Amino acid sequence: MTTTTTTTTGTVLDASGVTMRFGGLTAVRSVNLTVGSGEIVGLIGPNGAGKTTFFNCLTGLYIPTEGTVTYKGTVLPPKPHLVTQAGIARTFQNIRLFANMTVLENVLVGRHTRTKEGLWSALLRLPSFKKAEEASRERAMELLEFTGLAAKADHLARNLPYGEQRKLEIARALASEPGLLLLDEPTAGMNPQETRATEDLVFAIRDQGIAVLVIEHDIRFIMNLCDRVAVLVQGEKLVEGPAEVVQADERVIAAYLGTPFEDAPGQEEVAEVEAAEAEAAGHSTTEGDAK
Numbered sequence: 001m002t003t004t005t006t007t008t009t010g011t012v013l014d015a016s017g018v019t020m021r022f023g024g025l026t027a028v029r030s031v032n033l034t035v036g037s038g039e040i041v042g043l044i045g046p047n048g049a050g051k052t053t054f055f056n057c058l059t060g061l062y063i064p065t066e067g068t069v070t071y072k073g074t075v076l077p078p079k080p081h082l083v084t085q086a087g088i089a090r091t092f093q094n095i096r097l098f099a100n101m102t103v104l105e106n107v108l109v110g111r112h113t114r115t116k117e118g119l120w121s122a123l124l125r126l127p128s129f130k131k132a133e134e135a136s137r138e139r140a141m142e143l144l145e146f147t148g149l150a151a152k153a154d155h156l157a158r159n160l161p162y163g164e165q166r167k168l169e170i171a172r173a174l175a176s177e178p179g180l181l182l183l184d185e186p187t188a189g190m191n192p193q194e195t196r197a198t199e200d201l202v203f204a205i206r207d208q209g210i211a212v213l214v215i216e217h218d219i220r221f222i223m224n225l226c227d228r229v230a231v232l233v234q235g236e237k238l239v240e241g242p243a244e245v246v247q248a249d250e251r252v253i254a255a256y257l258g259t260p261f262e263d264a265p266g267q268e269e270v271a272e273v274e275a276a277e278a279e280a281a282g283h284s285t286t287e288g289d290a291k
Contacts, residue, residue, distance in 0.1 A: 097165060
């Protein structure tokens with residue numbers, strides 16, 4: 001796959017010194033990362049490296065213990081819905097669709113942060129609400145066309161094949177009109193054909209002016225896709241640079257082969273951090289259900 005290079009015109013995301021601790025355990029330690037306008041940046045690392053925890057710090061699910069996260073020069077508020085309003089959207093490692101809603105309805109849910117009409121306007125079915133509703137449906141159908149799902153707009157999300165459910169998550173994220181899209185393992189569980197289609201879709205998203213930051217275990221996918229790649233190992237950024245440089249780095253090779261390198265944590269420390277992350281994720285889910 002031959003990629004095109006897009007010239008960046010400014011910094012969209014700037015994460016500076018981001019650290020996340022769970023009690024006495026440090027899952028992410030002093031990570032710096034930027035994403036420029038028009039860039040596709042990859043974030044890779046072995047299991048337990050802290051990639052998803054770092055994503056959660058960027059999107060307001062976690063409040064970093066230390067460090068700052070800015071979007072287009074403005075410090076992001078520590079609330080997911082406010083981060084989305086600011087212009088950052090994300091997908092999740094585990095698909096989080098509304099299974100009993102249609103494909104179109106799932107995308108319409110993603111439009112809520114860009115809909116200005118209030119409760120009374122909706123209840124009274126005022127002309128302004130009807131106009132906004134029609135505009136949202138039109139935009140949602142455009143996104144389904146863009147992702148190749150328009151023909152299945154009326155299908156229940158649960159009835160879509162796995163690869164198309166992944167596409168639907170991306171369409172829903174795009175419905176919030178982001179300037180930066182964060183993808184958490186978008187090709188997990190996909191076959192080679194679906195992976196190639198996802199690669200083409202991400203390039204198309206970038207070509208629409210949306211910067212992309214992607215976590216992925218498929219190294220070939222990342223190396224074909226990204227302008228720049230950063231590697232996390234046990235919560236610390238090990239190396240960052242063009243794909244071909246990162247791919248040849250001996251420390252990266254050692255990390256993926258499981259070969260210990262200087263100051264590498266032991267298995268017990270790895271297990272403790274993973275357990276702390278899982279406990280925090282469970283706690284966040286419980287709080288969300290309670291609300």
